[in-house]
Amino acid sequence: LSPSAAFSQDQSIDLKAALELARKNSLAFQSAVIGSQLAAEDRKQARSALLPSLNYLNQMIYTQGDGRRSSGAFIANDGIHVYNSQGVLHEDLSFTKRADYLRTIAAEAVAQAKQEIAARGLVVTVTSAYYALATAERKSS
Numbered sequence: 001l002s003p004s005a006a007f008s009q010d011q012s013i014d015l016k017a018a019l020e021l022a023r024k025n026s027l028a029f030q031s032a033v034i035g036s037q038l039a040a041e042d043r044k045q046a047r048s049a050l051l052p053s054l055n056y057l058n059q060m061i062y063t064q065g066d067g068r069r070s071s072g073a074f075i076a077n078d079g080i081h082v083y084n085s086q087g088v089l090h091e092d093l094s095f096t097k098r099a100d101y102l103r104t105i106a107a108e109a110v111a112q113a114k115q116e117i118a119a120r121g122l123v124v125t126v127t128s129a130y131y132a133l134a135t136a137e138r139k140s141s
Contacts, residue, residue, distance in 0.1 A: 032115040
């Protein structure tokens, strides 16, 4: 559709709708929003890298005995009934990981600032164009 076919001459748009359409269609604004979201996810990932990890294994190996006691017989599973329970808690204490986390906090702040700048620029541009068009329409009537 051509722009003239999309909006008829009788159709009008208010400033709020114009701003919403601009937010949806502005590549610079959408890029800033996505950049901010990616920076927030990077910060979450860096924070989770600082946390300890826990691995836990719990198992039972059940081997049926034949009821006879034998001396020197080989039993494959270290006994008739074997129970294993093992937990490992691991944490890396690293200045590098801490520095990476602090770097991602700063990068997130920069990305949020860029998003705010893009949003303000969009509002100024759309508002200026909207009122310029409204003034031109009044003068032509």
